[in-house]
Amino acid sequence: MARRRIRSPALTSISRVLIMNSVKTMRFTSVILFTAIVGLLAVSAFIPRASAQDEPVVGPKGPVVIKPMVSHIGNVTGHAESEQAKSDYRRYCAGCHGNYGDGTGENAVWIDPKPRDFTIATFKCRSTPTGTLPTDEDLFNTIARGLDNSNMPPWNTFSKQQRADLVAYIKIFSPRWEKEKAGTPISIPPEPPVTLQSISHGQALFAKLECWKCHGTHGEGNGPSASTLTDSQDNPIRPYNFAAGGDDSRFKCGKTNQDIYKIFMTGLDGTPMPSFADVIQPNDAWDLVHFLRTLQVHRHSKENDVLLAAHGVIPPYVDKSAPQSAAPANNNKAAGGGQ
Amino acid sequence: MRMWAQSHLCQKPRHATSVLAAAFVFFFLLLSTSQPANALPAFARKYGLRCSACHESWPMLNFFGQKFKDNGYQLMNDRDAPIWQNPGYWPVTFRITPIWHRVSTNQVATDQSPTGAQKVTTTGFDLSGLDFHTGGTLEKNFSFYVLPSSDPTASFHFETVMARLDNIKDSSWFNVKLGKYELDNLLSEKRILTLTANGGIYQLYHFIPQNDHNIFGQMGDNQLGLELMGHSYNDRTRYSVSLLSSNDGQVGLPYGEESYSTFITGSQAFDAGRLGVDRVGFYVMAGEAATYYLTSGGMPIGGSGTQNKGYSREGFVGQFYFGDHFDVTVITQHGEDNAWFGQGYGDPIDYPNAVCNTPTGTQSCNNTPGTQLIAGARNPTWNGILVEPHYVVSPQMIVLGRYETMRMSQQSTPGTPSNFGNISTYTLGYRYNPFMTSRAGMAYHAEYNWWHQDGTAPIAGTNLTQSELLFGIDFDF
Numbered sequence: 051m052a053r054r055r056i057r058s059p060a061l062t063s064i065s066r067v068l069i070m071n072s073v074k075t076m077r078f079t080s081v082i083l084f085t086a087i088v089g090l091l092a093v094s095a096f097i098p099r100a101s102a103q104d105e106p107v108v109g110p111k112g113p114v115v116i117k118p119m120v121s122h123i124g125n126v127t128g129h130a131e132s133e134q135a136k137s138d139y140r141r142y143c144a145g146c147h148g149n150y151g152d153g154t155g156e157n158a159v160w161i162d163p164k165p166r167d168f169t170i171a172t173f174k175c176r177s178t179p180t181g182t183l184p185t186d187e188d189l190f191n192t193i194a195r196g197l198d199n200s201n202m203p204p205w206n207t208f209s210k211q212q213r214a215d216l217v218a219y220i221k222i223f224s225p226r227w228e229k230e231k232a233g234t235p236i237s238i239p240p241e242p243p244v245t246l247q248s249i250s251h252g253q254a255l256f257a258k259l260e261c262w263k264c265h266g267t268h269g270e271g272n273g274p275s276a277s278t279l280t281d282s283q284d285n286p287i288r289p290y291n292f293a294a295g296g297d298d299s300r301f302k303c304g305k306t307n308q309d310i311y312k313i314f315m316t317g318l319d320g321t322p323m324p325s326f327a328d329v330i331q332p333n334d335a336w337d338l339v340h341f342l343r344t345l346q347v348h349r350h351s352k353e354n355d356v357l358l359a360a361h362g363v364i365p366p367y368v369d370k371s372a373p374q375s376a377a378p379a380n381n382n383k384a385a386g387g388g389q
Numbered sequence: 390m391r392m393w394a395q396s397h398l399c400q401k402p403r404h405a406t407s408v409l410a411a412a413f414v415f416f417f418l419l420l421s422t423s424q425p426a427n428a429l430p431a432f433a434r435k436y437g438l439r440c441s442a443c444h445e446s447w448p449m450l451n452f453f454g455q456k457f458k459d460n461g462y463q464l465m466n467d468r469d470a471p472i473w474q475n476p477g478y479w480p481v482t483f484r485i486t487p488i489w490h491r492v493s494t495n496q497v498a499t500d501q502s503p504t505g506a507q508k509v510t511t512t513g514f515d516l517s518g519l520d521f522h523t524g525g526t527l528e529k530n531f532s533f534y535v536l537p538s539s540d541p542t543a544s545f546h547f548e549t550v551m552a553r554l555d556n557i558k559d560s561s562w563f564n565v566k567l568g569k570y571e572l573d574n575l576l577s578e579k580r581i582l583t584l585t586a587n588g589g590i591y592q593l594y595h596f597i598p599q600n601d602h603n604i605f606g607q608m609g610d611n612q613l614g615l616e617l618m619g620h621s622y623n624d625r626t627r628y629s630v631s632l633l634s635s636n637d638g639q640v641g642l643p644y645g646e647e648s649y650s651t652f653i654t655g656s657q658a659f660d661a662g663r664l665g666v667d668r669v670g671f672y673v674m675a676g677e678a679a680t681y682y683l684t685s686g687g688m689p690i691g692g693s694g695t696q697n698k699g700y701s702r703e704g705f706v707g708q709f710y711f712g713d714h715f716d717v718t719v720i721t722q723h724g725e726d727n728a729w730f731g732q733g734y735g736d737p738i739d740y741p742n743a744v745c746n747t748p749t750g751t752q753s754c755n756n757t758p759g760t761q762l763i764a765g766a767r768n769p770t771w772n773g774i775l776v777e778p779h780y781v782v783s784p785q786m787i788v789l790g791r792y793e794t795m796r797m798s799q800q801s802t803p804g805t806p807s808n809f810g811n812i813s814t815y816t817l818g819y820r821y822n823p824f825m826t827s828r829a830g831m832a833y834h835a836e837y838n839w840w841h842q843d844g845t846a847p848i849a850g851t852n853l854t855q856s857e858l859l860f861g862i863d864f865d866f
Contacts, residue, residue: 133713141784145439145827156826157437196466201437203464206623207452209660
């Protein structure tokens with residue numbers, strides 16, 4: 051709180067007393083004062099309301115049952131039962147995700163997209179195949195990285211132990227964590243060199259896989275289906291706008307090419323974004339990554355450099371083994387990286 | 390009439406005051422168990438985060454809140470730019486604290502006391518000053534903060550006015566701030582958890598030796614200047630360098646012609662596993678200020694100061710977490726002022742009638758050409774330490790204590806008692822937030838402070854002691 055400069059606290063206070071011109075000498079006994087101070091501190095320290103927000107105000111829900119869930123991040127083991135986990139969840143998470151992890155915190159009604167519902171244990175950012183539980187490290191990384199295009203900030207000031215404890219803590223909300231194991235992380239092959247041919251092939255895949263229906267032909271998130279999309283809980287959801295943002299633009303689950311690769315090979319569970327792992331081969335996926343980068347027209351990237359060298363024109367990809375897609379005429383405008 | 394009433398009041402039976410005190414305590418405890426409510430401060434409203442996300446206990450920041458501040462009040466996601474907010478969003482928060490307090494001073498000079506001084510104790514309901522905070526982003530990586538602030542009588546001044554260029558060249562290591570702002574103290578006095586007159590400031594940030602008129606080294610006062618600040622991505626490593634006008638934050642260039650100071654900090658945090666994240670750092674404040682002023686009609690002319698003399702403050706800072714509930718902050722200080730300041734030169738604005746000793750007698754405290762210091766005058770030096778432990782019962786409640794002591798290691802005037810002006814103070818209190826949302830901050834506040842200074846009581850050679858008991862409801866919206 052802003053205060054005026056106090057050069058000598060003693061003199062200032064004395065002056066204040068004198069200026070008041072209402073000096074009284076009420077004689078409180080030291081016993082009363084001591085009792086008041088100690089009593090307040092002692093009683094207040096045990097006020098049950100200090101933890102009352104763990105209890106539901108109304109409704110049938112009982113207290114949160116903290117199961118002995120754990121997480122393993124390298125040599126760090128997180129424990130759901132630790133005081134730190136419980137305290138940190140209340141302090142940092144419950145406002146959005148709710149005291150019961152069901153995504154109904156007091157902020158949930160105001161924010162878009164809606165907070166994750168931990169009770170169904172469906173997570174977007176995974177290294178594991180679609181439909182499976184993420185690894186502890188996936189959740190650990192999500193906490194530190196945050197989720198772009200959402201209200202989830204990067205909590206990277208936490209200690210590793212804090213994050214590991216929180217990973218363990220959010221497992222208490224869903225029985226899936228007791229019944230299932232995390233999926234096996236997909237393998238990501240080395241990224242091939244970026245070439246005009248790989249970008250061209252990626253553009254063809256963008257059309258063939260009908261990515262444009264949601265993301266739009268220019269990747270602006272305005273495809274013909276965009277306005278109809280909902281997540282698995284029927285909340286409206288917007289497809290990613292590749293064209294927005296500059297060098298700092300990120301995808302929801304990271305900013306590297308490997309992160310993009312993972313997104314469409316694992317899918318974003320709980321959203322309309324499916325996994326394409328069964329549809330395309332790894333090298334095809336890398337080509338698609340290269341093309342998607344060119345849709346980030348305001349971002350400096352090696353893909354845009356390659357496209358710029360070609361004067362911004364992506365040559366048509368010819369694949370005689372596949373039928374022509376039903377995508378609308380593109381005339382290369384989608385590949386705006388060189389513009 | 391007033392005199393009679395006061396006299397009559399003093400003669401009331403002691404049990405009446407006991408009942409009053411008991412009733413007050415009961416009332417306060419009753420408040421402590423009241424039902425939750427909702428409201429909304431500016432940043433929490435913008436981002437939909439609970440106050441507790443950024444504050445260990447409001448208003449004190451935790452590491453996440455510190456990083457948010459270091460990033461220019463940005464979470465560093467796509468919600469930072471105001472274009473993402475509802476057009477009706479206006480980032481304003483006000484804060485004020487209605488209180489009841491009891492202030493006691495062991496010696497106040499009075500006409501009535503046969504010894505010339507007596508103990509004075511007063512109680513009553515009161516108010517703190519009022520702060521209007523508005524801050525945030527003008528655009529991504531362009532932030533601002535404006536804080537008109539009043540004293541309890543609603544006399545306003547600008548406590549903070551600054552604009553900041555954040556993440557220059559996309560690097561968190563380069564942020565530039567211009568204006569009047571709080572120095573980069575790791576333990577922020579503007580976010581102090583205590584409210585009493587002596588406990589509501591850090592003595593270490595304001596200490597000035599007795600009879601020393603160098604007001605320019607007060608680290609706790611917001612200063613006018615330019616700050617370069619940087620930090621690592623996760624805020625583990627931080628540094629800041631400020632160039633300041635030596636005017637203690639007062640606008641209008643009232644002091645020296647060319648008097649500047651610097652404030653430099655650096656710190657490193659460590660992941661200490663189960664203990665938490667701990668931080669150690671240092672600070673240095675060094676500068677110079679004028680001791681000679683042109684005069685007109687005997688009065689100093691603002692902005693004409695020359696004959697700069699130097700001063701310095703330096704120390705270490707440690708923030709140590711010990712598990713889930715307990716943490717302690719430690720700050721040390723070694724301070725030194727030039728002997729001219731120690732003899733009373735340096736601030737003619739606040740002390741226009743001050744008289745200084747010279748070898749030839751006394752004169753006004755203006756270092757006019759030819760002025761000499763008394764024989765043996767030395768640079769006053771001192772050492773200090775601040776220890777502030779916190780026990781975080783839950784995110785809604787914190788119990789805190791503080792011990793500060795300032796010890797003179799060298800008096801400016803030979804023969805002065807070595808402990809003259811030493812300060813010791815203890816503070817104990819708690820803050821309980823009855824609700825914890827992203828809509829408002831509110832705390833039931835209880836605090837006791839005891840403050841002691843050697844040799845400065847009205848009766849020469851005796852010590853001055855003050856105590857204050859304070860209860861209040863601290864809120865912002």
